Amino acid sequence: MSGTVPGVVVTGVGATTPLGGDARxxxxxxxxGDSGIGALDVQPPWKVDQLPVRIVAAAVVDPSAVLxxxxxxxxxxxxxxxxxxxxxxWADAGFTAPASSGESPLDPLEVGAVVSCGLAGITxxxxxxxxxxxxxxxxxxxxxxxxxxxxxxxAEVGLLVGARAGVHSPVSACAAGAEAIAYGxxxxxxxRAKVVVAGGADATIxxxxxAGFARMGALSCRNDDPLRASRPFDTGRDGFVLGEGxxxxxxxxxxxxxxxxxxxxxxxxxxxxxADCHHIAQPDPSGAGVARAVTAALHxxxxxxxxxxxxxxxxxxxxxxxxxxxxxxRRVLGRHADSPCVSATKSSTGHLIGGAGGVESVxxxxxxxxxxxxxxxxxxxxxxxxxxxxxxxxxxxLPTGPVTALNNAMGFGGHDVSLVLRSC
Numbered sequence: 001m002s003g004t005v006p007g008v009v010v011t012g013v014g015a016t017t018p019l020g021g022d023a024r025x026x027x028x029x030x031x032x033g034d035s036g037i038g039a040l041d042v043q044p045p046w047k048v049d050q051l052p053v054r055i056v057a058a059a060v061v062d063p064s065a066v067l068x069x070x071x072x073x074x075x076x077x078x079x080x081x082x083x084x085x086x087x088x089x090w091a092d093a094g095f096t097a098p099a100s101s102g103e104s105p106l107d108p109l110e111v112g113a114v115v116s117c118g119l120a121g122i123t124x125x126x127x128x129x130x131x132x133x134x135x136x137x138x139x140x141x142x143x144x145x146x147x148x149x150x151x152x153x154x155a156e157v158g159l160l161v162g163a164r165a166g167v168h169s170p171v172s173a174c175a176a177g178a179e180a181i182a183y184g185x186x187x188x189x190x191x192r193a194k195v196v197v198a199g200g201a202d203a204t205i206x207x208x209x210x211a212g213f214a215r216m217g218a219l220s221c222r223n224d225d226p227l228r229a230s231r232p233f234d235t236g237r238d239g240f241v242l243g244e245g246x247x248x249x250x251x252x253x254x255x256x257x258x259x260x261x262x263x264x265x266x267x268x269x270x271x272x273x274x275a276d277c278h279h280i281a282q283p284d285p286s287g288a289g290v291a292r293a294v295t296a297a298l299h300x301x302x303x304x305x306x307x308x309x310x311x312x313x314x315x316x317x318x319x320x321x322x323x324x325x326x327x328x329x330r331r332v333l334g335r336h337a338d339s340p341c342v343s344a345t346k347s348s349t350g351h352l353i354g355g356a357g358g359v360e361s362v363x364x365x366x367x368x369x370x371x372x373x374x375x376x377x378x379x380x381x382x383x384x385x386x387x388x389x390x391x392x393x394x395x396x397x398l399p400t401g402p403v404t405a406l407n408n409a410m411g412f413g414g415h416d417v418s419l420v421l422r423s424c
Contacts, residue, residue, distance in 0.1 A: 005189050006188055006189055006191075006253045006254060006255065007253070007254035007255075007267060008184075008185050008188050008189065008251050008252070008253065008254065008267065008268045008269075009251070009252055009253075009254045009257050009264045009265075009266070009267050009268065009424065010249050010250065010251060010252075010264065010265040010266050010267070010268055010365050010421070011092075011093040011094070011250050011251075011252045011257050011262045011263065011264055011265070012089040012090060012091075012092040012093025012094075012095075012249070012250030013088075013089055013092055013247075013248070013249060013250070013265065013362045013365055013366065014084075014085040014086055014087065014088035014089025014090070014092060014199075014246075014247070014248045014250075014362070015085050015088070015089075015245065015246065015247040015248070015358075015359050015362045016059055016060075016061060016063070016081050016084045016085050016088075016245055016246055017036065017059060017060070017243075017245035017246075017247070017349055017352070017359055018036020018037065018057035018058060018059060018060055018243050018244070018245060018348075018349050018350055018352075019034055019036045019060065019348060019349055020060055020061075021059075021060060021061030021066075021084070022088050023085075023088060023089075023092070023247075023362055023366070026349075026359075026362075026363075027363065027366050027370075029348070030345060030348050030349075030363065030374050030375070031372070031374060031375070031395045033348070033375050033377050033393055033394075034348060035226075035227045035230075035347075035348050035377060036057045036058075036060060036243065036348060036349055036350060037055060037056070037057045037226045037227060037229055037230060037241050037243075037350050038055065038056070038057075038058070038226050039054060039055060039056075039223075039226060040053075040054045040055060040056050040205070040207075040210070041058075042206075042207060046207045048207070051207055051210055051211060051214070052211070052214045052219075052221060053210050053213070053214045053219045053220070053221055053223065053242075054210075054223045055220070055222065055223055055226040055229055055241055056205045056210070056241065056242050056243065056244075056350070057230075057241050057242070057243030057244070057245075057349055057350025057351075057352070058205055058243070058244060059081060059203070059244050059245050061084075063077065063080035063081055063083070063084050064080070066084050066087075067080055067083060067084065071083065073141075073143070074143045074146070074147070075143075075146075075147060075152065075156060076120060076121050076123065076124040076147040076148070076152060076153075076203070077123060077124075077203035077244070078117055078119075078120035078121065078152075078153055078201045078202050078203040078204075078244075078246070078354075078355075079120065079147075079152050079153045079156050079201070080203075081201045081202075081203055081244065081245060081246035081355070082115050082153040082154075082156065082157055082199075082201035082246045082248070083156060083157065083160060084246065085199065085201065085246040085247055085248045085358070086115070086157045086160055086161065086197055086246075086248050087160070089197060089199075089248045089249065089250050090160075090161055090197065090250065092250070093195075093250040093252070093262065094260070094262055094263070095161075095195075095250075098159075098160065098161050098162030099111040099161060099162035099163065099164070099195075100162030100164060101162060104162070105260070106162075106194075106195060107194075108162045108163065108164040108165075109164050109165055110165055110193050110194040110195065111161060111162060111163045111164065111165055111193060111194070111195050111196070111197075112163050112165040112166045112167070112168070112184065112187045112192065112193040112195070112196040112197070112198075113154055113157045113158040113161060113163040113166075113167045113168075113196065113197045113198075114154060114166075114167075114168045114169065114170070114180040114181070114183045114184045114187070114196060114197070114198040114199075115153045115154040115157045115169065115180055115197065115198065115199055115200065115201060115248065115358075116153075116154065116169050116170050116171060116172070116176035116177055116179060116180040116199075116200045116201075116354055116357075116358075117150055117153055117169070117171065117176055117200060117201055117202050117353075117354035117355075118171070118172075118173045118174055118176050118200075118202050118204070118353040118354030118355075118411070119202060119204045119209065119353060119354065120150055120152065120153055120201065120202055120203070120204075120354060121147060121148040121149060121150060121152060122204055122206065122208075122209065123203060123204065123205075123206050124144070124147040124148055125147075125148045126206060126208060128140050128141060128144045128147070128148070150169060150171050151167075151168075151169040153169070153201045153246075154167050154168060154169040154180075155167055155169075157197060157248075161197055163196075163197070165187065165192050165193040165196075166187060166192060166193065168180075168183055170183055171354075172411045172413065172415040172417070173353070173354070173411030173412040173413055173415060174314075174316075174351070174353055174354065174356055174357070174409065174410060174411040174412065174415075175357060175409040175410055175411030175415035175416065175417045176200050176354040176357060176411065176415075177199050177200020177201075177247065177354055177355055177356060177357030177358030177359070177360075177361065177409065178200070178357030178358075178360075178361060178407065178408075178409035178417040178418075178419055179273065179357070179409070179415065179417045180198045180199055180200055180357070180358070181198045181199060181249060181251070181268070181271070181357070181358070181361055181419060182271035182273060182417060182419065183198065184196035184197075184198030184249075184251045185198075185251060185268055185271055188251060188252070188253050193253075194252065194253045194256040195250065195251070195252050195253070195256065196250075196251045196252075197248055197249075197250055197251075198248060198249055198251055198358075199246065199247050199248030199249055199355075199357070199358030199359075199361065199362070200246065200247065200248075200352075200354045200355045200356065200357050200358035200359075201245070201246030201247075201354065201355045201358065202244060202245070202246075202352055202353040202354035202355040202356075203244040204242065204244065204353055205242060205243075205244050209242065210242060213242060216281060217239065218239050218240060218281075218318060219239040219240060219241065219242065220237075220238050220239040220240060220241055220317065221238060221239070222238070226241070228378050229241050229317075229378075230317045230346055230347045230348075230350055230351075230377075230378060231317050231347065231378040231379070231380075232313070232315035232316065232317045232322055232344030232346055232347050232376060232378075232379070233313075233315060233322050233326070233342075233344055233376065233379060233382055233383055233386045233388075233390050234317075234378060234379050234380055234381055234382065234383065235381045235382075235383045236380065236381065237317040237318065237319060237322065237383075238317075238319070239317060239318055239319075240316040240317050240318060240346065240350065240351040241317070241346075241350035241351060242350065242351060242353075243349055243350030243351055243352045243353075243355075244352060244353075244355065245349065245352045245355045245359055246352075246355050246358060246359070247355060247357075247358035247359030247360070247361060247362040247363075248358055248362070249268070249358075249361055249362065249365060251268055254267070264424050265365045265366070265368070265369040266365050266368040266369055266403075266421045266422060266423055266424060267421065267422045267423075267424050268419065268420075268421055269300075269301035269302070269303065269404070269420045269421065269422040270297045270298065270299070270300030270301025270302070270303065270419070270420040271296075271297050271300060271417070271418065271419050271420070272292070272293040272294060272295065272296025272297030272298070272299070272300060272416075272417070272418045273293060273296065273416070273417055274289045274290070274292035274293040274296065274416040275289055275413075275414045275415060275416065276288070276289035276290075276414030276416065277289070277414055278414055279414070280412060280413060280414075281412050282320060283320055283321045283324040283325075283410060283414075284324060284414070285320065285323075285324055286324070286327070287324040287325060287326075287327040287328030287331065288328070289328075289414055289416040290314075290324065290325050290328035290329075290408065290410060290416045290418075291328040291329075291331045291332050292416070293408070293416035293417055293418040294328060294329065294332045294406065294408065294418045295332050296418070297406065297418035297419060297420045298332070298406075298418075298420060300420070301404075301420035301422065303404050303420055303422070305332060305333040305334060305336040305339075306336045306339065307402070307404050308333065308336070308339060308340045308404050308405075308406060309339075309340055309341075309398055309399070309402075309403045309404050309405060310340050310341055310342075310343070310364075310367055310368075310373050310398060310403065310404075310405040310406070311329060311340050311341075311342045311343070311388075311405065311406045311407075311408070312342075312343050312344075312345060312360050312363060312364045312367065312374075312405065312406070312407045312408070313325055313326075313329075313342050313343065313344050313408055314346075314356075314360075314408040314409050314410045315344035315346060316346055316351050317344075317346060317347070317351075321410065322344075322383070322386065323383065323385045323386065325408060325410065326385070326386040326387060326388050327385075327387075329342070329388060329408075330387055330388065337387065337388065338388075338389055339389075340389070340406070341373050341389050341390075341391050341396055341398075342376075342388045342389060342390045342391065343367070343373050343374045343375070343376055343390075343391045344376045344379075344390070345360055345363050345374050345376075346360075347375075347376050347377040347378050347379070348374075348375075348377050356409065357407075357409040357417065360407055360409070361407055361419060361421075364405050364407040364419070364421050365421055367398075367403075367405055368403045368404075368405050368421050368422065368423050369423075371397065371398045371403060371423075372395050372396065372397050372398060373391045373395060373396040373397075373398060374391070374395060375391055375392065375393050375394055375395050375396075376390055376391050376392060376393070377393050378393075379392050379393060402422065402423050403422070403423040404420065404421075404422045404423070405420070405421045405422070406418060406419070406420055406421075407419045407420075407421065
């Protein structure tokens with residue numbers, strides 16, 4: 001970065017996903033071409049066989065196996081997943097205690113937390129309503145409201161790391177995790193913070209949510225073939241697979257990281273935000289909003305299209321969304337559209353809603369750090385309307401030289417977010 005604007009680097013990563021209980025296990029499983037998608041498992045009175053969609057991508061490690069019983073009783077599952085991911089990322093960055101504990105060299109007034117969600121709290125809301133109906137008001141938990149509020153993941157993370165520079169939670173559906181990271185960059189660039197934990201989490205696997213998405217026609221109906229249900233960019237795609245998980249980056253002022261001799265994964269070089277203003281649940285077929293976000297991110301990072309090495313696409317496996325995003329990328333890159341290779345990691349993880357942007361930012365950071373593009377599983381017949389160099393079922397080593405990667409996120413409501421991550 002030039003002038004007085006601080007550079008922002010990634011010094012820690014944390015995740016818990018349908019592929020693994022931490023970032024490294026998730027990364028290894030992704031490169032191996034594993035899938036986190038399987039059959040839905042719910043308890044009575046729900047009649048699973050009556051649901052039109054019965055496949056999901058559940059977190060492989062239950063957070064209750066990691067957190068204390070008290071944390072589990074007092075928080076929604078999305079918040080629990082966020083806490084697991086942040087604990088890993090915080091330690092990965094080299095921090096052993098909350099900034100506010102007196103045992104850390106960090107100033108808590110220079111530490112921030114921005115962890116977003118799309119539908120966090122919905123399963124707790126349903127469960128507490130059922131308790132009210134069954135047992136009356138006395139059956140409702142005193143933590144009912146804190147469990148339901150959408151800022152709960154960020155607030156609990158702020159308490160965990162001792163963040164007093166600010167705790168925020170932009171809510172923008174499936175773009176929420178990526179927008180949280182963009183906000184974290186803003187906090188560091190503006191001088192409000194030196195270290196920010198940023199990302200997203202969601203846990204929305206519930207028959208009501210499945211029924212709602214299914215009624216919209218958004219979900220894959222491959223109930224008998226879950227491993228091959230999520231097929232981004234493939235001609236046979238028929239919708240996304242609902243998943244759950246959390247992913248965070250520890251963002252840090254570059255000078256601050258250098259002063260403590262921190263290990264750096266990559267630079268968070270730029271971001272771009274835009275809006276379709278087209279439809280509450282359908283992408284603009286022209287991809288104009290995504291194109292504006294990508295253009296803004298590349299400009300913010302000072303990266304010309306010719307220098308882009310890799311794209312981790314939002315690519316949910318829906319017929320309309322994949323083509324709209326691909327068209328936007330081609331529009332921005334122009335004659336350089338064939339240069340970056342493109343991965344669609346939701347083919348393995350499913351769609352984690354508000355957690356998607358956080359997890360995919362972790363995967364993009366690891367792509368830059370390890371110089372290998374993840375596979376797009378289930379890509380058998382690339383849709384000719386995509387027109388991009390999509391990585392197939394085998395990981396692809398990136399070429400020598402500097403690596404610059406783009407991570408896209410799109411959400412209901414027309415939210416578009418692009419992040420640029422660059423090797424240091």
